[in-house]
Amino acid sequence: MSQRQMLKFSTGALLLLLPWFGGLVLGEVNADFSNCLDFFYDKTPPQGISAAGYQPICQRYKNQYHFASLYHRQHRAPLYSAYILSPADGKRPNTSWMYEPQLAFSRADPEMKPFTTTVDQNVIESQAELKDYRNSSFTKGHLNPSLHQKTKEDREATFTLTNIVPQQAGSNSGPWSRLENEVLRKFNAFCEGPMYVITGAMPYESEARWMNNRVSIPEYMWSAYCCPSYKSDLPKSVWPFFPTYAAVGRNDRNSGEEIVPVNVKAKASVRGYDVRRMTLETLEGILSQRLDMPINLFRGQCQ
Template sequence: MSQKKMLRFSTGALLLLLPWFGGLVLGEISNDFSQCLDFFYNTTPPVGITAAGYQPICQRYKNQYHFASLYNRQSRSPLYSAYVLSPADGKRPRSTWMFEPQLAFSRASSEMQRFQTPLDQNVIESQAVLEDYKNSNFTKGHLNPSQHQKTVEDRKATFTLTNIVPQKAGSNSGPWNGLESEVLNRFKAFCNGSMHVITGAMPYESEPRWINNRVSVPEYMWSAYCCPSYRSDLPEFLKPFFPTYAAVGRNDRNSGEEIVPVNAKAGASVRGYDVRRMSLEALEGILKQRLGMPITLFHGQCQ
């Protein structure tokens, strides 16, 4: 090949690659959350997660970190997202869905990017894509919800599919949405300092379920918060809710009732998508039993 042709080839290849390297920081795929530890209580991520295949992601948008997610490449689904709760200062933004170039290309930008067509096959293989959710009978369920994030950029950053799990509409817009609002109101009324939240998904125990034969469907959603500084004049009935509290929600109305009982008096549209409130210790016990890992979510149990 002539030198002139080689130059044209190299220039063309570089132009094709530039969109993947558009961020200011390159290649932040790593084995830890060292770039975004502030989203965890006492800058300490959950410990005890021993299974292989999980990828820490510092969720970066508009050259800023907004939260953290632990992503499973094989199930194309996050185990959890961790964030600092801050009430939204505006309305929910229009859903502009994004993906993570860094999962597809080890030297790509760490900035989440909008989905484009056609998608590179490496992107499709490395993570969930919008096509997976079409005609799936599942909604896109946020682990870090938009309403728990303050600025427009914070809220837009939650619309990455690495923060999303397949969630039934009866849960997403029903009891689970109620839990998210409850936690937000509790923070505003009683938490004097930061509230660290970790929200995750629990897959089926015996037989995994999928959408599009690619993305793991959770049987349950779970969430826990840590608010170490709170009002000293808490009403007696609220004292069990601080400094930590947790919950597990059903994502399958046909699941057994061992973890979360069903309220038979609930409306037909939400019956079977109940949420059970519980202590942090109770949630960690369920995660240990279901995931086979002795997970500790907050350093020192948020004390």
């Protein structure tokens, strides 16, 4: 590692080493988020994530950066995606699912690419593929949802499996979908500047669970936003929601209720996929305990 990179690490930048590459990767899959810091509040990625195996990706599509993801190659799933919320100006796109070439070949084209009929073995080994989701009980759960992205290209860029985790349908189309729409409404009604969102997955605490023996299944979904500039005359009822707010949603209806209680009065189709709203500090405490890392999502708590 160069002296400049060591300096970045010592000052708290998110530099992550990948032992399986034997060095730093070139291009948009890189050692840090330096090419796409604009998607993080105060140009600062979450701090405290220091374990080996996490791979920063600046999600590039049609020669533009659209959001950022922190990916775990061994889990073949992202820990989180970070983006700036911008309400969609059109419908959900009918687009091909894509993959990240540089996870398979360090010197490959930095643009995400659509899956073809024949998938290269290096791609299969380095990340999830469409075959993993076929005949499974899981949907493709967006961390950065297309409805939170403005242009057609922005929305198309979210359809990469490096932005996807295995999510139960009862969560994806139920309470979690309602949370995504709720965040969108709060942005439209009260934010007067950018809203920075980080949405992620929380693995099982005791023993990892796998889809198709390859892709890590999250026990919970989580999300937090930072809206540093908001209306000065906020109604008292929404004071707790600004400048930050967070939530955790169940992705396993059989999980314990220590983190998210179950609403036994909910409809059977969504019962057990509840979402608990909470402060940013509460979410960071849960993540720090579950991941065994002192995580801080927004610099200065978005103040």
